[in-house]
Amino acid sequence: MDNLTIRPVTPDYIADIAALEALIFPDPWSEASLVSALSDENQSALCIEQDGTVAAYLLGCGVAGESEILRVATHPSFRRRGLGRALLRSFISERMNEGDSTVFLEVRASNISAIALYASCGFASFAVRRNYYRNPTEDAVMMRFDLGN
Numbered sequence: 552m553d554n555l556t557i558r559p560v561t562p563d564y565i566a567d568i569a570a571l572e573a574l575i576f577p578d579p580w581s582e583a584s585l586v587s588a589l590s591d592e593n594q595s596a597l598c599i600e601q602d603g604t605v606a607a608y609l610l611g612c613g614v615a616g617e618s619e620i621l622r623v624a625t626h627p628s629f630r631r632r633g634l635g636r637a638l639l640r641s642f643i644s645e646r647m648n649e650g651d652s653t654v655f656l657e658v659r660a661s662n663i664s665a666i667a668l669y670a671s672c673g674f675a676s677f678a679v680r681r682n683y684y685r686n687p688t689e690d691a692v693m694m695r696f697d698l699g700n
């Protein structure tokens with residue numbers, strides 16, 4: 552998709568992101584938990600706006616030279632247009648510039664689209680945590696991206 556502008560998440564975007572959380576995830580982050588996360592200096596949150604609303608967002612964090620992707624989601628109407636990949640690339644670039652060594656994430660083993668997205672951005676799986684998730688119980692695939700720092 553052309554003209555993708557990636558912005559840091561500001562308080563103006565919180566209501567849209569909470570609505571997407573409720574739409575997409577069985578364990579949605581509330582507005583309050585999003586506000587709390589944003590106030591943490593280790594957290595990083597990026598979003599892409601389309602048609603005046605948040606179409607995709609990424610929540611991550613970085614501590615002691617390692618970073619983690621906590622959430623990445625695209626509104627169902629905007630999927631397969633490169634938004635998720637653009638957010639991941641931006642986060643990777645940000646963490647590389649911060650001097651981190653590795654980006655980690657974990658994903659439900661059945662989440663084929665997310666695993667394909669991460670693989671397309673260069674993440675490699677390195678371990679499986681058995682029965683890590685609940686509701687429903689499911690394995691977590693652990694993935695990493697080495698930043699070269």
Ligand SMILES: CC(C)(COP(=O)(O)OP(=O)(O)OC[C@H]1O[C@@H](n2cnc3c(N)ncnc32)[C@H](O)[C@@H]1OP(=O)(O)O)[C@@H](O)C(=O)NCCC(=O)NCCS
Pocket residue numbers: 575607621622623624625626629630631632633634635636637658662663664665667668669671
């Ligand atoms: C996973 C998700 C974020 C992908 O977002 P997206 O904006 O549609 O992804 P992109 O358009 O950037 O896709 C980039 C690449 O990822 C892969 N991919 C994305 N969705 C896919 C799907 N449904 N099936 C197979 N591959 C897929 C493809 O390689 C794709 O490249 P291509 O379109 O050139 O083939 C989106 O499907 C989503 O919000 N899912 C629900 C939330 C979720 O499960 N998040 C992850 C856990 S926090």
